[in-house]
Amino acid sequence: MDKRVVIIGGGVAGMQAALALKERGAEPVILEKEERLGGKLRDWHRLFPTFTPAAEVLEPLREGIARAGIEVRTGAEVECLSEGGAVLRGGECIEGGATVICSGFDVFDARIKEEYGYGIYDNVFTTVDVERMFNEGRVATAQGGVPQRIAFLHCVGSRDEKVGAHHCSKVCCITGVKQAIEMKEMFPSAEIYNFYMDIRMFGPGYEELYRRAQLEYNINFVRGRISEASQTIDGRVQIKAEDTLVGRPLKMTVDMLVLIVGMKGGSRNVAFAGSGGLTVADNGFMQPQDSFLGNVSSGRKGIFYAGTVTAPKNIGESLNEGVAVAARVASYLGL
Amino acid sequence: MPQFGFSISKPRAINLDTNDQVPAERLLQEVPELKTCIACGGCTATCTAGNLTDFNFRKMHTLVRRGEYREVYEQMDKCMLCGKCRLVCPRGINTRAVVIKIKRVLGDY
Amino acid sequence: MRRNSWKEYQKEVADDRYYYLRSCIRQNFFPGSEKAFLKIVGEELGRDIFDDPAHTSCTGIGYHSDIVPYETIMTVVARQFAMMTEAGYENAAVSCITSFGVYTETLETWNEFPDIEAKVRENLYKATGREFRKPRNVSHASDIIFHHREEIGRRAKHRLVNRFTGEPLRGVEHIGCHYAKIFPREGIGGVEFPYVLAGMIEAWGGSVVDYPERRHCCGFGFRNYLVQANRGYSVANSQKKFESMAPFKPDFIVANCPGCAMFLDRWQYTIAEIEGTTYGEDGRGIPVLTYEELAGLVLGYDPWELGLQMHQVDVEPLLNKLGVDYDPAAKYLVTNGRYIGCPEPAMVNMGAE
Structure with missing residues (x-):
């Protein structure tokens, strides 16, 4: 059987899958739409809950890919699936004995939540903007000042019927806690408030980090969803929420409002489903065969999944799925 | 002045731009673990006073942390200092100390 | 913005x-x-x-x-x-x-x-x-005036420009809740950043004030106003808006809802009487207009023909900034010259000058 495996997407799941497949004797080819491997992680600074630099995960993967001589096609955007692989923009078909879809997720576009004024008000940011600022080594308000008060808003684009997202994006709670701590380290005198609906600390060390954020970093957690943000005359942001634990409305003015944006299903998912006979789940992510023994299988012969294409996942889980899918693909190819 | 038959309602919102946080900060310096409260309500569920009166310990110390002090001092008088709340707290907060320190920081407020 | x-x-x-x-x-x-x-x-x-x-x-x-x-x-x-x-x-x-x-x-x-x-x-x-x-x-x-705003602008006798400073007049636009809060698709610009009145102000030379409580209800609220004992929270909502817009020094407020225009105007008097607080230039209140009145002034209509003498807050400061030529003596005369009486002087309404 053809030992070539088409891997759609060169993020952490795709790279890990390629490495694990190569070890098992397959010939993976990674199709990456950007000019560099790394996926969303390229824009991230440090990883929760350990504050590990993103490069410490990315570089070994990239070096491994290079060392193993795995074929990588960058600038290769997949339009849809073909009988035995993928069709690139421009029409070129890349085919093999199996296809692994590792195309990941899309970041929720915060402009859709108009009431927060992202893209309109100067000092409304997203968690993605904050990572970029961390990477650039300079965090400042739009006016160039040192923020004295920062509010984080959890669940932007998650658990919100208004944007068609009933799902929980899972990793944003801990991201909000991580960034709050990083902000506090950068601006020790700043007051930081996290507005949340629930705090969902699902991973090892997460709840402990949350507790440290409260106890050691004096991050204030207010249970209540911000209902709207507006710009004040001096370019700051006025926010309103309910402090649901005391049952009263609450308002305050902050120098920066950070929207903790969630994950949504990839924009290519519908095209993949249509061309590959696959199913898009109600939440917009791809539906795996099942949630237990077949969670990296699609239910279609020769098509597999790894990483956040099927659901919100953290980096560790995505990496594990890269290994898991390699085992399934190798067995399918008889390697 | 004309008699309008009504007066202008005062806002109910907690205003964190104007509230005085100094007593709240003093309380948290005295009982820092109070910051780790996750509002489970265990303290209030087991509270001897809360089962007989409208005393809601969780709500009271949350209000103090938001800089809202009105009536909290008087509410604290309802606590019998039995200590059951401290036994149930999953975050290990010295809740009895919270009661006493709230009275102390608000006593001269 | x-x-x-x-x-x-x-x-x-x-x-x-x-x-x-x-x-x-x-x-x-x-x-x-x-x-x-x-x-x-x-x-x-x-x-x-x-x-x-x-x-x-x-x-x-x-x-x-x-x-x-x-x-x-x-x-x-x-x-x-x-x-x-x-x-x-x-x-x-x-x-x-x-x-x-x-x-x-x-x-x-x-x-x-x-x-x-x-x-x-x-x-x-x-x-x-x-x-x-x-x-x-x-x-x-107001959708229809918005739809024709450019054509009205081409016929303008007065631009929304302060003739003393040459600066655009600062307009607060207030949208009635039931314009787009029931069905956002029914409103030009949707519900969070409605453009129906803002578009008129901009088309006619003014600048739009975006203040923090812009989206807040005026407080009319039907039963809140209709029941006298509830008017305390009706007026408190308008007050919240005035407090929020005041630092931006608006020259006028324009509203597209009968209740909003009414209460943003009349409550300024009530607040002045109850609390002694006035808003606007020289503490004389912020003039409140309907969109037709604003369009009428732009088109050069006589302010008393437009009914501006029926407002609680005096509109004369705005007329002066616009350069509208009006007859102060005719303010309380109707078309046949009959005197309709004038209000008692109050903080936001000087009555006949």
Whole structure:
């Protein structure tokens, strides 16, 4: 059987899958739409809950890919699936004995939540903007000042019927806690408030980090969803929420409002489903065969999944799925 | 002045731009673990006073942390200092100390 | 402010052949506004607009005060549509935001539940023998002014520019809640960044103030105002808005809802009396206009013909900034020269000067 495996997407799941497949004797080819491997992680600074630099995960993967001589096609955007692989923009078909879809997720576009004024008000940011600022080594308000008060808003684009997202994006709670701590380290005198609906600390060390954020970093957690943000005359942001634990409305003015944006299903998912006979789940992510023994299988012969294409996942889980899918693909190819 | 038959309602919102946080900060310096409260309500569920009166310990110390002090001092008088709340707290907060320190920081407020 | 998102929310606004559905209360609150609308649309813009004496109140105030049941108001709406059908029109031009909300809510109900529409048709037929076609287009009158704003701008006698400083006048735009908070798609610019009034201000040379409580309700709230004991929270909402907009030093407020324009104007007097607080330049209040009054001033209409003497807050400071030539002595004279009396002097209303 053809030992070539088409891997759609060169993020952490795709790279890990390629490495694990190569070890098992397959010939993976990674199709990456950007000019560099790394996926969303390229824009991230440090990883929760350990504050590990993103490069410490990315570089070994990239070096491994290079060392193993795995074929990588960058600038290769997949339009849809073909009988035995993928069709690139421009029409070129890349085919093999199996296809692994590792195309990941899309970041929720915060402009859709108009009431927060992202893209309109100067000092409304997203968690993605904050990572970029961390990477650039300079965090400042739009006016160039040192923020004295920062509010984080959890669940932007998650658990919100208004944007068609009933799902929980899972990793944003801990991201909000991580960034709050990083902000506090950068601006020790700043007051930081996290507005949340629930705090969902699902991973090892997460709840402990949350507790440290409260106890050691004096991050204030207010249970209540911000209902709207507006710009004040001096370019700051006025926010309103309910402090649901005391049952009263609450308002305050902050120098920066950070929207903790969630994950949504990839924009290519519908095209993949249509061309590959696959199913898009109600939440917009791809539906795996099942949630237990077949969670990296699609239910279609020769098509597999790894990483956040099927659901919100953290980096560790995505990496594990890269290994898991390699085992399934190798067995399918008889390697 | 004309008699309008009504007066202008005062806002109910907690205003964190104007509230005085100094007593709240003093309380948290005295009982820092109070910051780790996750509002489970265990303290209030087991509270001897809360089962007989409208005393809601969780709500009271949350209000103090938001800089809202009105009536909290008087509410604290309802606590019998039995200590059951401290036994149930999953975050290990010295809740009895919270009661006493709230009275102390608000006593001269 | 990068207020570009309004372009994503466009609604169809009919260009001509309007059937005018008046407000029940505006003719008392702002008696020149609807007349000005008919003049602007009919005479200035040369459009066909029919002002039908046979239509009635939509009964929206009764509906929102739990006096008129939904079945009843839907039948009243059906009768309005029947009058429109009989007059040969298909484009409803609704003067009032409450009515606009009632019409859109009714049409959406009929859309979702055709059996209810059938029942209403039956009720109307049994009661009046009338039948109707649903309108092809339902636009609020402010949508129609917005739709024609460039043409009105081309005919402007006065731009919204402070003639003493040469700076654009700063306008606060206030949108009635039932314009787009029921159905955001029904509002130009949607609900968070509505553009219907902002677009007029910008088209006529002014600048729009975006203040933190811009989206807050004026507090009218029907039963909040109708019950005297509840007016405390009605006025508190307007006060919250004034406090929030005051630092931006607005030259005027323009509203597209009868209740909002009324209360943003009258409550300034109430607040001044109760708390001694006044807003606006020299503590004389912030003039509040309807969109027709604003358009009328831009088009050079006489302010007393527009009914601006009926406002609580004096509009003269705004007229002076605009460079409007007006006769102070004629303020309280109606067209035949009859004196209509003038209000007692108050903090935000100097009466006859």
